[in-house]
Amino acid sequence: MTVFTDRLRLEPVSAESAADLGLVVCDPEVWPWYSERCPTRADVEELATGMGESWTRHGVHKWLAYDRSSGDVIGRGGLSRTPVDDDWAQVYRFLPPDDWVSVSYDEPEPYVAHANWLELGWALRRRFWGRGYAAEIGRAGLAFAFERLAVSAVVSCTTRHNRRSRAVMERIGMRYAGEVRSRGLVEGERTERDDAPFATCVLLRDEWSV
Numbered sequence: 001m002t003v004f005t006d007r008l009r010l011e012p013v014s015a016e017s018a019a020d021l022g023l024v025v026c027d028p029e030v031w032p033w034y035s036e037r038c039p040t041r042a043d044v045e046e047l048a049t050g051m052g053e054s055w056t057r058h059g060v061h062k063w064l065a066y067d068r069s070s071g072d073v074i075g076r077g078g079l080s081r082t083p084v085d086d087d088w089a090q091v092y093r094f095l096p097p098d099d100w101v102s103v104s105y106d107e108p109e110p111y112v113a114h115a116n117w118l119e120l121g122w123a124l125r126r127r128f129w130g131r132g133y134a135a136e137i138g139r140a141g142l143a144f145a146f147e148r149l150a151v152s153a154v155v156s157c158t159t160r161h162n163r164r165s166r167a168v169m170e171r172i173g174m175r176y177a178g179e180v181r182s183r184g185l186v187e188g189e190r191t192e193r194d195d196a197p198f199a200t201c202v203l204l205r206d207e208w209s210v
């Protein structure tokens with residue numbers, strides 16, 4: 001499941017890569033976009049273990065991105081199956097009115113997930129922003145989703161005011177579809193709300209071009 005791009009080696013996250021994952025998710029410019037406090041070591045280990053389990057049972061989850069030459073940990077990103085729940089059901093209106101949209105993946109562990117569309121995301125250690133690595137991870141994710149997993153759509157969501165993440169979505173050819181509401185941050189506030197707005201981009205397999 002290792003994928004190579006021009007500059008990166010993308011390795012599935014597993015329990016064994018918790019320390020490398022920690023370099024990304026505990027970066028002081030990264031974690032505030034995901035939670036109200038920096039993840040603890042136990043949080044990171046649980047996260048890495050969960051991602052590894054998803055790779056095993058769902059056939060996909062996030063990669064750790066390493067510099068192909070130096071081996072530096074650059075970031076984490078890629079795909080994951082979206083849970084079948086009320087939050088993600090808000091995305092149905094951005095997808096075609098077809099049965100495949102709400103079908104569940106055969107394996108119900110570690111969570112019941114959609115079978116035919118995936119979420120795509122990215123996070124880089126601060127020192128590696130501004131070099132195109134997130135877009136490189138994003139394009140690799142789209143290729144993996146449509147060529148290897150043959151899903152019908154990929155979606156990407158980010159807090160409304162996360163301009164850098166929204167720019168990555170546009171850079172890799174995803175199209176803005178609208179907003180959903182979920183627990184998260186609102187611009188200018190430090191504590192999460194249940195109804196924070198998330199910008200959502202979509203790409204259907206038919207719309208994808210390398």
Ligand SMILES: CC(C)(COP(=O)(O)OP(=O)(O)OC[C@H]1O[C@@H](n2cnc3c(N)ncnc32)[C@H](O)[C@@H]1OP(=O)(O)O)[C@@H](O)C(=O)NCCC(=O)NCCS
Pocket residue numbers: 029030033121122123124125128129130131132133134135136157158159162164165168171
């Ligand atoms: C979101 C995030 C991954 C975006 O990172 P980024 O560095 O802005 O995005 P990219 O890696 O695609 O880099 C794009 C920039 O690199 C520049 N660049 C430099 N060399 C480049 C190259 N060889 N190829 C492509 N772009 C290059 C681009 O011009 C662009 O510059 P700009 O931002 O001034 O327009 C990063 O800000 C981050 O980790 N944020 C914290 C976590 C987060 O918010 N994650 C998303 C939550 S949904």
